[in-house]
Amino acid sequence: MTAAAKPTMIEFRDVHKYYGDYHALRGITATIRAGEFFSLLGPSGCGKTTLLRTIAGFEEISSGAVMIDGKHMEGVPANKRPTNMVFQSYAIFPHLTVAENVGFGLRRAKLSKDELNCRVGEALEMVGLRGLGARAAHALSGGQRQRVALARALILKPKVLLLDEPLSALDKKMREQMQVELIKLQRQVGITFILVTHDQEEALVMSDRIAVMFEGEIAQLADPETLYRRPNSRKVADFIGTMNFLPARILSEGEQGIEVEAQGLGRMLLDPSQAPGAASGTGSSVGFRPETATMLFEGQKAEREAMGTVEEVVYYGDMTYYDVRLDGTEAPIRISMRNVFGRPVLEIGARTRVAWSPGAIVLFR
């Protein structure tokens, strides 16, 4: 099934939010599709959590509209919306047991005791906590609390599950494990997941689509690969991974493409798709990812080569990061090289040839 064929689950129409004089959301317009794993990514204070809370109903918007499954959400309180949330602090009720926590949302459904136990058991099974129902909530580890929060939110079978930085409190190993489990869980239940995160790697790993937010606006909304390969601004490029920038001049723009002259690299012809952003007015530059360039060793040749000097070497075991200053440029660029057995790691001050490819270049104007 192609993504475009999926119906719309959430729609933001020119959403604004003010806190007094502070303009927290500045005209958000976007759609999130049903069954999608969608991420809101951005630095702290960019409005991503505020936007998530407008879906949950914890924040009233100042103007615009939020639609869930085709219905206007204005005036619909949080306890009447078809959404459930996993909180950053997990918000596990400390005075209740695991089963009482998970079954909390079913209190109003007035189920029989057997039916309730059955549903709670299923939910616990789904998150891998079978048999822990009688445990006191405060006796759980961080990862277990996370799972209880998930089970508690999913037991009501919401149309949308909202996740507010759910993995930020876990250590690295646990976080990576939970990322995979969350993806599997989302495929299994088929519910729309909306994740708020400041961790670009997490967003890339987990999401079908990502909205990158800065200062209350969506800077770019795209699938992870497009976001990584064709960022539409230097800011997005900088936030998602590492990108090298070199000052550039646009020589001509025609049918066959855009001709650019970049410092240290020389002239190149770029496809219009390599310039996805609008003009910023701060001068143009070209950018490329560290892994798209490579250093040439004796006997190796490439179509496009540039000369430079190694200024810094960072050895990571499987990888080495080199900071190389190309001749005729002011700031070094970063190149990541996979270490190959038998090949020496270069030293600071060494002269080197750098191979690059025009296809990997992104033009920012």
Place this chain on the structure above:
Amino acid sequence: MKGGGFRIYALAYLIFLYAPIILLPLFAFNEGTVIAFPLTGFSTKWFVAAANQPTLWLAVKNSLIIAASASVISTALGVFAARASTRYHFPGKGGVMGLIMLPLVLPEIIVAVSLLVVLLGLGINLSIVTVILGHVLICTPFTIAILTSAFQSLDRSLEEAAYDLGETGISTFRLIILPLVMPGIISSLLISFTISLDEFIIAFFLAGTQPTLPIYIFSQFRFPQAVPVIMALGTVLVACSIVLLASAEYFRRRGLARSGAKDTGGFL
């Protein structure tokens, strides 16, 4: 010896603090009427004498009614105020909270006199009810101080989670907030009960013809032969407060263990 000076200081301090209280049961069980050493022999007759005084029982009854009512009312008021001050922003919040907390530092005699003037001006008869009103006034700042810290330690997302899961504001309060601030409510009840029970000035001014226990005790000191009886009464009161405090601490620790919170100090 290292820290020897501090050790002596600590010891002297403890003796100064507790010696008078230890003397209380000593003379309560002493046979003689005169409060002086040497002791003349063991006797429980003063306790019997105390138990046989109907006016004493009346004063105890008055005090218990006043302390129970004042602690319940001031804790209830404290819950509202603490909730409002920790959750909501409203114009003039600082000023309002300041005015509520003012009786904490206001000389009690001034509160008592002004209350008396107002009540008399309104033509209200002095009784237990007027004492309860006065005690609510001085207990409420304490209950707010205790309850505010209880409400502040509450994670706001707990409420949001309950609301998100379909509960209303009221049921969220009952199911989540109330159980979690219960230790705070119990300490608030206990402290305001204690404050009200031994409060003298306001009770003295507002009690009319219904004396409380402190007023009764004070009045008895006019008669030398009644002093050992008061000693016996004091012994009973000390025993009661030790039991009360110990049980409060027991419940507080049990509550902590149940919710898994960290122990950040209590009564004992």
